[in-house]
Amino acid sequence: MRYKTGYKAQKRQELLSISGQLAKKNGFGATGVDGFMKAAGVTSGAFYSHFSSKNELFKALIENELQHSVHLWQKNPHHDVKAWVDFEIERYLSIDHVQQAEHGCILPALAAEISRAEHDIKSLYKKELLRGQQLFTKHLGNEALAWGLMSQLVGAILLARSMPDLETQESILKSSKYFIYQALEQYKNE
Incomplete structure (x- = not known):
């Protein structure tokens, strides 16, 4: 059977998108190839026409998500700078981001799994994450401040997601926003 030009690339992107959502919601390691493919509505055999292994899917998923x-x-x-930071803080530190991991950032969802992954996965993660960190550095004018802001954003979402109630989740987000603004103000005054 012949497919239209670009069909395979489009299907791969769909698989990455659906697999990314499932991995961010349930964990990558906790989901088998069959689970990813079932969610995507394809057979496990179709998986191997796009990825040579689950490890290859993990790498492609990390690259795509970052x-x-x-x-x-x-x-x-x-x-x-202030408007840029305000926009990112409000977009990232939202209750929707806490409660809908499947539609959020890969960093709070899969960083722990990536930390236990093989060196090639960590290297790919580092390469892609550094692109984001360089963008933060460009806007903030300081590499350490960029790492600090990124870490606070990710950590706040991760901690809020571990709470069973909305009140505590919102408290964590509010406290994190306060902490970030205090840190940025202190840095500006140094």
């Missing part, structure tokens, strides 16, 4: 995150950060319409 490229998506960088793209979102690049789309921030503000150039003024």
